[in-house]
Amino acid sequence: MNTHSQPNTLIIEQASYWAVLIDEGELSQRQHHELAQWLVESPTHVQEFLHACTLLDVLDDIDPNKNISVEGLLKKISTPDVEPISITSKPAPYAYEKPARIETKKRPTRMFWALAASLVLSVLALYQFTPAVLPLKQQTISHSVNYVTTLGEQRSITLSDGSIIYLNTLTNVDIDYTPQFRNIVLHNGEAIFKVAHNPDKPFRVWVNGTMFQALGTEFNVRSNKGNVELTVINGVVALTKNARKHQDASVSEESVRLDSNAEIEVPLGRPLIVSVGQQATVKEDGKITTLVNADVDKKTSWKAREMIFKNDSLEDVIYEFNRYNALQISIASEQLSKMSITGVFETNDPQSLLRFLESSGKAKIQRHGANSVTILAL
Amino acid sequence: MPNNSAPKSDSFVKGLYESSYKELFAFLLRRSNNRQQAQDFSQEAFLRLIRVERKDLIEQPRAYLFRIAANLVHEKRLKNISQWQKETSALDNVEEIPCEDDPHAHIERQKAIQDLEKILASLPPIYQSVLLMRKRDGLNHAEIAERLGISIHTVRKYLTRAVTECRKAHSMGQEL
Structure with missing residues (x-):
């Protein structure tokens, strides 16, 4: 497929969201403003918005004879499992295995429907959202699915509970939904987790022994050189070091609330509560450093394939570029590595940085073959 | 209804x-x-x-x-x-x-309706359900939320995803 004609999923999703809101009724003043702002950001936004509105309009006329039964569809809905609903970029061949789906079709639910047709919907709601009512046999079923992104690849996975995971370059996660928990293991790399609310089934991200538990929220986790960095985009996340597998780290009196920039020691097993806009980094030595005013835009810009630098050292800037590109850059000058860089770059465009450095008159670029360059002081 | x-x-x-x-x-x-x-x-x-x-x-x-x-x-x-x-x-x-x-525009619309019916059938049942309830049956978001026992927020999320999937499938069709 021609990738130029397919705008990224994020834009399609945003366009769909606005079209869905408008489809139902009037927007509030604030929403009008937001929509107008969003539309003027790009012609692609306008185009996708028009397209989504058109689709929604045409959808008015589907199935005019009501041949499809909503009740029938709802019966088919299974409990949340790990089957992804959509995968937005081309998966690496080994990255996606369709999980075994042995449980959904044969579930002994039919008698419920036959006995209490009028209760169908409420029973279904229970079924879907409280796994505790499932037959015992199913509770023992747990799948684990592995997703891997290669150098420069990004991908989003929509899970059947509605949660979305955005994977950044060189990332490896396992998704393991059990009847009690939604577990994600981040082996390496970086991901944003947009968590569907379900208080009965905590969503937890594991990095080594550290657990991040969220209830209906959005956060970024990056595992980098032994440090694990959490940035909370929305809501609240409970961070627990050396967590136990069955620990439910919801907010309680036990928990410690993050309220200042500091380096802190959190007692083992006690959750640290990190709220929207805050950042906590678990260091290799187990200490946690915190930031109450994190730069969330900077931490999440990768989702739009951008990197934002604000007085970052060239050394750090190059480290970031090297995460995404086959072209590996090194610096041969101590002085240049400390040079301060501010700007927005596309993750896959290291050449723009090199051109910028050359034009600064402070550096020259030495190329060795296709995938390696060194920055030298002039 | x-x-x-x-x-x-x-x-x-x-x-x-x-x-x-x-x-x-x-x-x-x-x-x-x-x-x-x-x-x-x-x-x-x-x-x-x-x-x-x-x-x-x-x-x-x-x-x-x-x-x-x-x-x-x-x-x-x-x-x-x-x-x-x-x-x-x-x-x-x-x-x-x-x-x-x-008349050509009318034919295009009929064709689009057929395409979307096919795309719809390939979506997860929950997406199909919310789309049908909203578009075919004309329920509003609050009514859908009540029927399914989920929040309005979740209804909107499902609708958004459903339209997103339709849009993606629709553009795939264009590539053929």
Whole structure:
């Protein structure tokens, strides 16, 4: 497929969201403003918005004879499992295995429907959202699915509970939904987790022994050189070091609330509560450093394939570029590595940085073959 | 079926469904050969939108954009672009665009309906359900939420995903 004609999923999703809101009724003043702002950001936004509105309009006329039964569809809905609903970029061949789906079709639910047709919907709601009512046999079923992104690849996975995971370059996660928990293991790399609310089934991200538990929220986790960095985009996340597998780290009196920039020691097993806009980094030595005013835009810009630098050292800037590109850059000058860089770059465009450095008159670029360059002081 | 639901969006298009709009819809829905044109219209609509100084005064962004884009289709038909440039900043007189019925646009729409029915059938059941409840049965988000025992927020999320999937599948079709 021609990738130029397919705008990224994020834009399609945003366009769909606005079209869905408008489809139902009037927007509030604030929403009008937001929509107008969003539309003027790009012609692609306008185009996708028009397209989504058109689709929604045409959808008015589907199935005019009501041949499809909503009740029938709802019966088919299974409990949340790990089957992804959509995968937005081309998966690496080994990255996606369709999980075994042995449980959904044969579930002994039919008698419920036959006995209490009028209760169908409420029973279904229970079924879907409280796994505790499932037959015992199913509770023992747990799948684990592995997703891997290669150098420069990004991908989003929509899970059947509605949660979305955005994977950044060189990332490896396992998704393991059990009847009690939604577990994600981040082996390496970086991901944003947009968590569907379900208080009965905590969503937890594991990095080594550290657990991040969220209830209906959005956060970024990056595992980098032994440090694990959490940035909370929305809501609240409970961070627990050396967590136990069955620990439910919801907010309680036990928990410690993050309220200042500091380096802190959190007692083992006690959750640290990190709220929207805050950042906590678990260091290799187990200490946690915190930031109450994190730069969330900077931490999440990768989702739009951008990197934002604000007085970052060239050394750090190059480290970031090297995460995404086959072209590996090194610096041969101590002085240049400390040079301060501010700007927005596309993750896959290291050449723009090199051109910028050359034009600064402070550096020259030495190329060795296709995938390696060194920055030298002039 | 409850009749106190929010008005369905057909009031939007049927209200202003003159031929330029029909043609615009056809452009937006049509396969390969006219996709470029649809993009051009969107591009031009965008350029006109950013020229508007007080965007917060645009009360109905959707009607406004469709108006611009439909005007562009019309302009193209008249091959007289200059005459219409000043007209796009107001929202009234939407129905005044002269019309000549375009049977081709009608066929495009029928084709799009069939395509979407196929796409719909391939979506996860929960997406199919919310889309049908909203679009076919005309329930509003709150009513769907109540029927399913989920929050309005979740209903909107499912609808958004469903439209996203339709859009993606629809553009795949264009590539064929």
